[in-house]
Amino acid sequence: MTLAETAYDALRRDIVRGVLAPGKPLRMAQLSERYGMGFSPLREALNRLQAERLVTSIALRGFSVAPLSMAEMWDTINTRVLIEQRALRLAMAQGGDDWETGIVSALHSLTLQSTRAAEGGADEQKLLEDRHHGFHLALIAGCGSSWLLEFFQRLYAEAERYRYPMLQQRNVENHRDIQAEHAALAKATLARDADLACDLLAEHYLRTARFIEAQMTAAPQAQSA
Template identity: 45%
Template sequence: MQGEGTLAMSIYGRLRRDILTGLFEPGERLPLDALGERYRVGLTPLREALNRLSAEELVLRKGKRGFRVAPVSRADLVDLATTLCWVVEVALRQSLAKGDEAWEEAVVLAAHRLQRLDSRLPSHETGVDPEWQRRHIDFHMSLIAASGLRRINDFFATLIDRYDRYMYLGVDATARWPRDTAAEHKAILDAVMARDADLAVRLLQAHIRRTAEIVEASWTARLSDDEIAPGATLVSESS
């Protein structure tokens, strides 16, 4: 039988995944009784899990009114994209400077494992496949793994989790503004294997910005009848 601490961690992981993947909508109330029934858990581990998520700013606690899923916003999206681009500038360059043959092999393996699931790329028809998403994160983490900057790498992992929440929210826009994600990954891999730091950083930052631009455009389109193409002004090249 699981102890309360272990149970709280398990519920925390499940709730976190369900929030990041959009199962719970931004701003949605999280009543304890309904959550308890859904996850078959008591109030104590549930509160512990929610408080942990509140510390990560994925859940908001509104006094006696209980918990809500943290909202999303253009400002937060821009902030995340800009910060990710800054982190990549440092971490990827360091990884390329320090990475050895074993690191290169790990990057190639991560890219190959991701490529094998190209048929499951996110789309408005199929959504986001959890296994594809896990391998997608693994590929991005492998790129900076040799940087030797543990805190920056940990920070990047936290940011990419938050950013992926927006990817889930924007997946319906892929029909209107398609992208060749597999080709983007291949170009990044080729630049990394060539040890071309300037090109690798530029391509990875463009990859990050593209997600933000598609989500931004999809939000704008919901408020307008006009076709609005994803713009390059959301996160500038100099960010």
């Protein structure tokens, strides 16, 4: 990896996980000290992140982490549903044995890691996040469209900025059996039941979005109490 790619990965990870908070100014000197690299690769990484809407730039004020908002969250989720439903239909129409095997393997890995993460620490949680991403990517991997896969990656990262803080609270969604939702989605996809699979995918994301909306609405009230 080039220095610019290393900078991009590090900055993107810290933005998605909230280590670099929404709205935080991204001063070049501070970033250079934090990541141990020069201004040039950092600037290249920031420009790339700006194109992905994870970073904003204002003349004379420089770069900052893109803010979060309820409207942006819903726009992200609704666009994600549209993109991934299209990719899922294409994958079901075109995917072969390798695609099916990838889904089965990804679901199995995700299910195992979900159990481990429930009793483990930060490393187990990080691995769970990686396998969660891998499962959703496996569902649409056979779509045959590099553009749809790129949009998936960008929208997944943006959605994680809202979802990640919820992951830090154990059992915050204990009214849901999320692994059962994943299993049902995989089953419908492997059965090539396009309508059911797309409905399950949409509801899976929308339930998370409604939960995040409730948490974001309650947060200011909790702070003022």
